[in-house]
Amino acid sequence: MDGSVRLEEVVMRFGDFTAIDRTTLEIGSGEFFSFLGPSGCGKTTLLNMISGFLTPSEGQVLIGGEPMAGVPVNRRPTAMIFQNLALFPLMTVYENIEFGLEVRGVDRKARREASERLLALVALEGSGPKRIGELSGGQKQRVAIARALAVEPRVLLLDEPLSALDLKLRQHMRAELKAIQRKTGITFIYITHDQGEALTMSDRVAVMSAGRIQQVADPVTLYRSPATGFVAAFVGENNRLRTTLIERQAERVRLDGGALGELAGRVAAASRLARGDPAALYIRPEHLRPVEEGSAGPILAATLEAVHFEGAWVVLEARLDASGELLRVQLGHEVSRQYTDALVAGRRMRFGYDPDDAVVLPADGSPRVDEATGEVVEAGHV
Amino acid sequence: MFRQLAARFGGPLAMAILGLLGIWLIVMVTLPQLQMIDYSLRPNLLPAQRGGPQDGWTLTNYATLFANDIHRAIFFKTLWSSVLVTLLTLAVSYPLAWYLAKVATPRQAALCILLLIIPFWINEILRTYSWFIILAFRGPLNEVLMMLGLIDRPIRFLSGDAGVMVGMVYAYILFMVFPVYNAIESLDDNQVRAARDLGAGTLRTHRRIVIPHAKPGIATGCIMTFMLAAGSYAVPALLGSPGSRWFTQIIYNWFFEGGNWNQGAAYAFLLLVLCIGFMSLVMKVFKVGLGDIAK
Numbered sequence: 001m002d003g004s005v006r007l008e009e010v011v012m013r014f015g016d017f018t019a020i021d022r023t024t025l026e027i028g029s030g031e032f033f034s035f036l037g038p039s040g041c042g043k044t045t046l047l048n049m050i051s052g053f054l055t056p057s058e059g060q061v062l063i064g065g066e067p068m069a070g071v072p073v074n075r076r077p078t079a080m081i082f083q084n085l086a087l088f089p090l091m092t093v094y095e096n097i098e099f100g101l102e103v104r105g106v107d108r109k110a111r112r113e114a115s116e117r118l119l120a121l122v123a124l125e126g127s128g129p130k131r132i133g134e135l136s137g138g139q140k141q142r143v144a145i146a147r148a149l150a151v152e153p154r155v156l157l158l159d160e161p162l163s164a165l166d167l168k169l170r171q172h173m174r175a176e177l178k179a180i181q182r183k184t185g186i187t188f189i190y191i192t193h194d195q196g197e198a199l200t201m202s203d204r205v206a207v208m209s210a211g212r213i214q215q216v217a218d219p220v221t222l223y224r225s226p227a228t229g230f231v232a233a234f235v236g237e238n239n240r241l242r243t244t245l246i247e248r249q250a251e252r253v254r255l256d257g258g259a260l261g262e263l264a265g266r267v268a269a270a271s272r273l274a275r276g277d278p279a280a281l282y283i284r285p286e287h288l289r290p291v292e293e294g295s296a297g298p299i300l301a302a303t304l305e306a307v308h309f310e311g312a313w314v315v316l317e318a319r320l321d322a323s324g325e326l327l328r329v330q331l332g333h334e335v336s337r338q339y340t341d342a343l344v345a346g347r348r349m350r351f352g353y354d355p356d357d358a359v360v361l362p363a364d365g366s367p368r369v370d371e372a373t374g375e376v377v378e379a380g381h382v
Numbered sequence: 383m384f385r386q387l388a389a390r391f392g393g394p395l396a397m398a399i400l401g402l403l404g405i406w407l408i409v410m411v412t413l414p415q416l417q418m419i420d421y422s423l424r425p426n427l428l429p430a431q432r433g434g435p436q437d438g439w440t441l442t443n444y445a446t447l448f449a450n451d452i453h454r455a456i457f458f459k460t461l462w463s464s465v466l467v468t469l470l471t472l473a474v475s476y477p478l479a480w481y482l483a484k485v486a487t488p489r490q491a492a493l494c495i496l497l498l499i500i501p502f503w504i505n506e507i508l509r510t511y512s513w514f515i516i517l518a519f520r521g522p523l524n525e526v527l528m529m530l531g532l533i534d535r536p537i538r539f540l541s542g543d544a545g546v547m548v549g550m551v552y553a554y555i556l557f558m559v560f561p562v563y564n565a566i567e568s569l570d571d572n573q574v575r576a577a578r579d580l581g582a583g584t585l586r587t588h589r590r591i592v593i594p595h596a597k598p599g600i601a602t603g604c605i606m607t608f609m610l611a612a613g614s615y616a617v618p619a620l621l622g623s624p625g626s627r628w629f630t631q632i633i634y635n636w637f638f639e640g641g642n643w644n645q646g647a648a649y650a651f652l653l654l655v656l657c658i659g660f661m662s663l664v665m666k667v668f669k670v671g672l673g674d675i676a677k
Contacts, residue, residue, distance in 0.1 A: 051579060072576045080579045086572035090594045099590070100580035153578055 443648035565599025
């Protein structure tokens, strides 16, 4: 029995509310797989179905090819790292890590050997006799990892375990989690609303929204070729422009941007977009760059409204002259230095982009990001 | 303390509050107890002899208990039976407290707590009497058991300790349920989930996670139940038989039948010492301090 996880046509309903819409998904053995989505999208529900805390209303969960229906939480080959870690505060670090082994009837000596080995793995040698209350946030995190690994699970489930840590520690733990996953070869299923975590650690990411999986892909594909408007808006930042398709040549399209003039972009080969269809053009802020008048390719003329210096880059908020829509532009250090004097509010600028970087998706019902709150607002299903 | 109260309520009111507290503690608690101790250390004399040559402090009254086989037996029986009542009450209350705190929906829990509390609106004597009726030789419990064919002839519930046990568990269940419920309620659900996830079954989860967490609550419940049981008069008087006499009944007899207040005071004081001793023992065994219990 390996560490693969298969969800077959699973549905989860709570009363009238459908938390998970019919979902089928295969997670490979030894994969670092993330579920990414805003809170309430159903990702924790999925995790609870895999761990056994919830039983799907329909469909089934298979681990290592074996159906898990009727297998209770304490008999599944999974271990969970909880959002609040849920370490046992009345026990020592040793006792916490050895709890799962004690349950399995492993004798005292073998237990202690195992916990010493795990403490070494998470770089906490010598902390065994300590109480949980004596540990720092990062150390608690490591104990939680060691405790879960002690039972030698085939699948490790992680429910936003880094959310309580401060930024620096979080970034450090990302690298460490990834290293531990590589060393142990255990399947990691990671739940997060933080795209940075999902993109840096995962082999593949499933982006979820409102109980549905929007796209499953490796981080690069997810970022470069979002499959739906939700993914385009939720993963990274995107400017969305309303257009109509004029002409399509394989993956390259010419678009009518209305007052913005002719624009261009790239569609997925499988996309069914055809001439005359309304289309949404997504351009990432970092793909826009200042250009001179009359240069080749699509040009967006805009007036600067705000300039935010963020250290490694400069973020511009500009109002498109033709349509009045807001455009976000992110300039790297190299570029912004050339324009130091020009980057002031009220200045008119022209921005260009490489059409290969701009994704075109069907426009109907696409969600958008609310400018005030930064939340993704859904306008029907994609 | 005065300064804090004065800042909040003003000088005169603060003085009144502290004055009342002082009067209560000194006049109504400390002095009567000291009086009792004084009584217990003097021989029982006729009014005319008081202050005479025979009057003086002595330990005879305390020695009586150890000289009297029957009283000593009842003393230890009361101790043992109170421990038993405490354990029985805990056994009944723990699952109930667990259900209320972690299993029931808020609505179910509220309803259940209401159902638990309503009977306590009725006077303890009346509640105990109702058990007297239920457990009677020709009472409804025997009728039902016979109708169901579980027994051939009625059982004399009230002749041994059984009646007293049932009555006391019932009378003191709330004093156990609520502290244990409060303690279990404060346990993070994820602790239980984590234990399950690591492979622990129900028993081990309770033994290793829930009970250690609920320990202060369990200790509080045990101490309260034990105190109430050891000091109970109504339940053994109504539901007990001559064979299941309680030490409180002996004390009562010394005071009101024997008219020997000095002897009664000594016995009452011994019972108090017993209770304090038990309380310290429980606190030591459960490794909880007074601060944990006061929570």
